[in-house]
Amino acid sequence: MVSAKTKVINPQGMHMRPAQVFVSAMKNMDCEVRVLYNGKSIDAKSIMRLMASCIKQGAEIEIQCNGAQEVEALKKAVELVESGLGDL
Amino acid sequence: MILQGIAASDGVGLGRAVCIREVSLDYSNVRYSGKEREKARLQEGIAEFERRTAAMAAQIRERVGEKESEILTGQIAMLADPFMRAQMEEAVESGSCVEAAADSVCTMYADMFAAVEDELMRQRATDIRDLRGRLLAILLGASDVDLSQLAPGxxxxxxxxxxxxxxxxxxxxxxxxxxxxxxxxxxxxxxxxxxxxxxxxxxxxxxxxxxxxxxxxxxxxxxxxxxxxxxxxxxxxxxxxxxxxAQRALLAVYRDRPTTDADGRLYRLYANIGSATEAKAALHAGAEGIGLFRTEFLFMNRTSLPDETVQYEAYRAVSHTMAGREVFIRTLDVGGDKAIDYLGMKPEDNPFLGHRAIRYCLDRPELYKVQLRALLRAGAEEKNIRIMLPLVSCVEEVRMARKLLEACKAELEAEKVPYDKNIALGVMIETPAAALIADLLAQESDFFSIGTNDLTQYTMAVDRGNAMVEKLYSVFQPAVLRSIRNVIEAAKKAGIPVGMCGEAAADPALIPLLMAWGLDEFSVSTASVLSSRACISRWHGSEAAKLAQETMGLSTAAGTEGYLRAAAEPA
CATH class of the missing domain: 3.50.30.10 (Phosphohistidine domain)
Known part of the structure; x- marks a missing residue:
């Protein structure tokens, strides 16, 4: 398993469109992807759970990937979050 | 017959009713047709949902706009959620027909979103309910409501x-x-x-x-x-x-203009809001900032106090929406006619002269500090938040509030939490006492904001809800006008900015008077932003000054109001 900490910088946080951007990049990765936030571990392939966890701008999150494509998935995930999830 | 609802979009419409009664989504007669068959129906239903929804989104994008179409593309993304699908399939496997499975899973998610703290995220519940209805309609073979063939009017x-x-x-x-x-x-x-x-x-x-x-x-x-x-x-x-x-067309030209009088002198034109979501509408309407953000909504419809995080997020959302523009946030204004059950405030004989607003907050420092800390933190990034104290009547109240604010800063400093070190703290002038000692208060405040509703009520000693005396309630009473003038003069002398956030700030009869006295900022309802900007633009400084001088020579409210109204009529 690999993991990294990062910060959500886009103004909307994990609202509908940013969450869509994130989930669609993760859904075909051959590994488990979880987002740790506010004491909860959220499956990052579920847009519903991701949105319902109300991750806001400025939130410190940890991303964990586990499986065949874990390194690739983690790199992509961090890159997306840090580039603002298409919401900058 | 007159029915009353919430005014949600301005304008007058006349026509014939077209009632939209929803199609029946009753599936109690649907029989379970076996695991495989039901699963196949689920797949077909979802595929059909995606097809119809994508087509609708394309139409809306063309007709209304990209942003509105995203509500529908979002529904496709939600239904594609592997967990949601797995839950529907599970329900089908354990003997539910597809309709029952879709109904229970969608309802579960809608309820989940309806319960979250984030105001915007709560609206996803509406989307999921819409998704549920349309998916059920497809599964039951019902057609969508078609509004494309409506008659004009x-x-x-x-x-x-x-x-x-x-x-x-x-x-x-x-x-x-x-x-x-x-x-x-x-x-x-x-x-x-x-x-x-x-x-x-x-x-x-x-x-x-x-x-x-x-x-x-x-x-x-x-x-x-x-x-x-x-x-x-x-x-x-x-x-x-x-x-x-005609008015709307006329005003549209003022939307992206600066607020200036006919000589080019700049004024600030802000909006009053009552919730975080209204900030966007205010911005869209052409407001240059928020002159009054009422924080009571955060405290109402709850059973306990909102914690620092909840408050912080609401204030920060507005701060971000208004990045680069000022946001004046009024601290908790409870008491009087605004009761909050869980605070356990005792009934008083004279609530409007009682333990309310700043008086209450200063006696509950543990509660007030939560709000002050949230405000300090929320201003850390944009540095555009200003703290406004309601119902101040003496200098000590400002000093006590400032002392609490400094204590909060020291705490945040020790905790290494980012905050706005230079956050402005100012006074809302709403009592005759504050108006009379405006010069003293100005020495201790970073700004003034005049709240005309309370100032009028307290200056005239009149309950505006009492029909027998309400005729005395008028901002045009010479006593109230003199108070306002005194406050603006004191602010000018002390070199601090002064605004007005009562309803009077949008009154075309009062605007030239306020301009002449040197009010810096007008804060009005979102709906009045453009008309106020248009009104300000019509006046030359010299004309307004002459009008002010003549008005203040009159001795009755009928006299001042009549005179100002006659002058306010656009030529």
């Missing part, structure tokens, strides 16, 4: 307008929108404003009172709906509709 009457219903909608055929549910931030309201259609929402039992073909007048400015009006009323509203449209 139709007034839509519905329980709620869902995104999907509005797809084929031709703006030119719709006179107005009327619903039984929803508020100013609901989908129906946002859509109505985007299309510039008059809308009144939350009219109880509208579908029971109104039948197809009934004559309707919808006043989106007042929230009134007139059912089967007589000819005279109809003519009167037709005239109002014409005036409104």
């Amino acid at each position: 139709s007034v839509l009457v519905a329980r709620d307008l869902t995104p999907s219903m509005t797809v084929g909608l031709k703006k030119e055929n719709i006179a107005a929108i009327l619903t039984e549910t929803g508020g100013r931030t609901s989908h129906s309201a946002i859509l109505a404003r985007a299309l510039e259609l008059p809308a009144v929402l939350s009219v109880p039992k509208a579908l029971e009172f109104i039948k197809d073909g009934d004559g309707l007048i919808v006043d989106g400015g007042t929230g009134e709906v007139i059912l089967n009006p007589d000819e005279r009323t109809r003519r009167e509203y037709l005239k109002r509709q014409e005036d409104f449209q």
Whole structure:
């Protein structure tokens, strides 16, 4: 398993469109992807759970990937979050 | 007959009712057809949902805009959620028909979103309910409500307008929108404003009172709906509709202009808001900042105090929306007529002269500090938050508030939490006492904001709800006008900015007077931003000064108001 900490910088946080951007990049990765936030571990392939966890701008999150494509998935995930999830 | 609802989108619409009664989504007669068959039906249903929804999104994108279409593309993404699908499949495997599976899973998610703290995220519940309804309709073989073939002059009457219903909608055929549910931030309201259609929402039992073909007048400015009006009323509203449209066209040119008088002198024109979501509307309406953000909404409709995080997020959301623009946030203004159950405030003989606003907060420092800390933190990034103290009546109150603020800063410093070190702290001038010692208060405040509603009530010692004395309640009373002038002068002398956030700030009769005295900032309701900017632009400084001088020589409210109103009539 690999993991990294990062910060959500886009103004909307994990609202509908940013969450869509994130989930669609993760859904075909051959590994488990979880987002740790506010004491909860959220499956990052579920847009519903991701949105319902109300991750806001400025939130410190940890991303964990586990499986065949874990390194690739983690790199992509961090890159997306840090580039603002298409919401900058 | 007049029905009353929430005014959600300004304008006047006259037409014939078209009632939208929802198709039956009753699936109690559907029999379970076996695991494989039901799973296949689920797949087919979802595929059909995606196809129809994508087509609708494309139409909306073209007709309304990219942003509105995202509500629908979002529904496709939600239904593609592997967990949601797995839960539906599980339900089917354990013997539910697809309809029951879709119903229970969607309802579960809708309830989950309805319960989250984030105001914007809560609206996803509406999307999921719309998704549920349309998926069930597809599974049951019912057709979507088709609004593309409406006759011109139709007034839509519905329980709620869902995104999907509005797809084929031709703006030119719709006179107005009327619903039984929803508020100013609901989908129906946002859509109505985007299309510039008059809308009144939350009219109880509208579908029971109104039948197809009934004559309707919808006043989106007042929230009134007139059912089967007589000819005279109809003519009167037709005239109002014409005036409104002419006015709207005229004002549109002021939206992106700076606020200046006829000589080019700049003023600041801000908006008053009561919730975080209203900030966007204010910005869209052309407001240059927020002059009054009432924080009570955060404390109401709850059973306990909102913690620092909840408050911080609400304030920060507004701070971000208004990045680069000022946001004056009024600290908790409870008491008087605004009671909050869980605070356990005791009934008082004279609540308006009692333990309210700053008086209450200073006696509950543990509660007040939570709000001050949240404000300090929320201003850390944009540095645009200003803290405004309500109902101040003496200098000690400002000193005590500042002491608490400094204590909060020290705490945050020790905790290494980012905050705005130079946050401005100012006074709302709402009592005669504050107006009389404005020079003293100005030495201790970073700004003034005049709240005319309370200032008028306390200066005239009149309960505006009491019909026997309400005629005394007028901002045009010379006593009130002198108070306002005194406050502005004191602010000028001390070199601090002064604004006004009461209703009077948008009154075209009062605006030239305030300009002449040197008010820096006018804070008005979102709906009044453009008309106020237009009003300010008509006055030359010298004319306003002359008017002010003559007005202050008059000795009665009828005299001052009559004089100012006559001068305010656009030539």
